[in-house]
Amino acid sequence: MTSTHPSLIERLHAVVGDAGLVLDAERQAAYLTDWPRKWTGRTPVVVRPNSTEETAAVMRLCHQTRTPVVPQGGNTGMTGAGIPDMDGAQIIVSMNRMNRILEVDATSNTMTVEAGVILASVQQAAADANRFFPLSLGAEGSCTIGGNLATNAGGISVLRYGNARDLALGVEVVLADGRVWDGLRALRKDNSGYDLRNLFIGSEGTLGVITRAVLKLFPAQHGRATAWVGLRSHKEAVALLSLTQSICGDRIIAFEMMSEFGMSMILRHVADTQRPLSGVHPYYVLIELADAQQELPGTLLEEALAAALEAGLADDAVLAVNDRQRQQFWKIREGVSQAQLREGHPLKHDIALPIARLVSFIDEANALIAASFPQLPVLNFGHIGDGNLHYNVLLPHGLADDERERLTAEVNLCIHDLAIAYRGSISAEHGVGRLRRDELRRYKSAVEKDLMRSIKATLDPDQLLNPGKVL
Template structure:
């Protein structure tokens, strides 16, 4: 970028919001190190108006914009390429909670507010914001919206898309769309917010959002359950759903190898059960009413033991024990790093076929690579499985990761045969953009391209994400 243009952009914000090289460096690599980039400038504007000015100048000068939230994405969508000509625009300093309204059950938060801060603000108001992710201390609301994040609460509350009432966004020409509506019903034409939710920063920059809140739970009952097979885990979910109905708010599955990774590589963890089991389910019931959930959970487990679905179970006796159970599940992604390289697949499968898929895909992966260690875990209640494959013990990590694409073919072919999706909650980004042609029809891909051209005709926003082409 020419020095005079650098100066023009830099003049739009405070000098402290144009990051020096040392401060910028962590934002130029994604968490797993799969993507590293360069940027002409790394900017951290503090208001929607500043974002608008930066984007307007970018549109005028043909400058690429790479939006970034908390830099926790796992598909490379927040990382610039190595050309060095783009502006990386971080929203982390758009960090105000503008309003909390418990009467209307909503919160208005700017894009850079972390998910954990939104959860805490809701809790202080006696409410619940149900989106929950392992990265919630660092991921941001803007990034959650851009990726349509899922997490552990989808079973009861839906994806991010289901939790957004309105958004404010800066369009690729610099205009501000003020769509912070608080209405539960509004049928006045196209619901434009849904264009931006899940768009991965390719259509504009979300700068604030109106989010739904829910009554805080008055009762929570949690169990960590050992099972003989993943098919038994699916039977337990079906039983719990029949017995608990809408009170079933969590159903997470993990294999023994995954639990062992957590126990081996994360401090302050312990196995809740005395014996080892092939599979585990973290089952949680919650309700804003006092309805005797402990009794309901005990009844579910009694029936499951009677039907030989489960082999052991521990019910949390305190909030600390509940948190300890959840730490075992939420720490799984981090713990895998201690066991070596991991080729990750974020897939969704029709619920009734999840167990069949895990068994078939595991066998195919083990046949493909002798010694590969499958760690299939995730959100059993909504069919979203993180089908991760850890390197064989003692293998060279870099050499193993060279087989990423070949492993993708093995797993994704089976996902397709089951009518599933290759991107359940992490998005497409750069990692999976080459796969879309194999899973989307020509009509869908053409509609994607038409929407992109309509909102970003110059192709300046996050080029190379979702779409193979970089610039028009």
């Protein structure tokens, strides 16, 4: 965008009105820095359309004026995908005014929503209809469905229900030139050509702007059981997962692992947390079961824990006796992000691995870090039930910028090369954004990169949608 700033803003104002534009710096600040405070950008205007029609009109104007656009949901991402760069030419198109729940269909087990609806509001609307929407993550009180779909968010229930992509039946998308693709179908089966829905889900706003979605609902989960388990090592955690699955089946909705280093860090930095067990253990697992029947999860989880203790896979365990204790367990797990930021500068590795290879990967990664970076502690935790490991390495606060950049590059190379050697991925649930964009060139094959560039060139030939992200 060049000297046409004023005229474009006037034309945008004609589309979205006073409520749809954010021009002053103070109000823009919330849109210009990401949640981890890693990236900050500049923009001449934040545009907040109130409908699909307004979004399409905004995109047509941007297409005509060759104005780059950064789509943004709740701005809770971890990779900088929703933040403009510092040149001041990119405008933000925020979905936060498109926050209506349009339909809840309990018979079809679907919900139709606009992209700016907060995830927690979707969960509550499902519960009000005696249904269950399983996507759940730490930012659910502020992240939006559009952002969840754009990043193919994961969270704690992937083991049973899958990622955001698995929870959407259809989407509506505004393309770079302002055309609207109406893929808002509530169909469980549709084998009539290429799967365009899944092309846009996970594309991080680089192929189109998701404006509405049809989501899957499930029967209400009246029974729930949660346990905290102490283990000798990560090896027992993987074996315990297999044993628990054999007894509890697909009623397991969460199986979360954490090291003692993570536990002690949380106790230091997160208020009102305490150890669920009387002793200290090298590793811990948080297990949660859910079912439509109220008593069944507790019975099954007790059986699994008894079997684990008898087999020597667990050293100690406690079953939550009420919802308050359950929430205390989850507060520990959800406190990791807050605690690690206070403890140091975390180098976050959101990797996916075959579950059968988790143990050997952790062993080898621990050895590599100990040999090459003995001064740096490792925070090893994650959604081990679906193979998503957050193998984070903490840098101390106060490092000089050049030293921090050097260590970041060297540690990332070490961990990501190893993940790829184990046939894993360098991004399991957080996406690519700016954080992993350059690394993607190293780890994607020539064929994959060519296909991705071809898709981008077809849908966004002028490179207007979220430039500088993913590719």
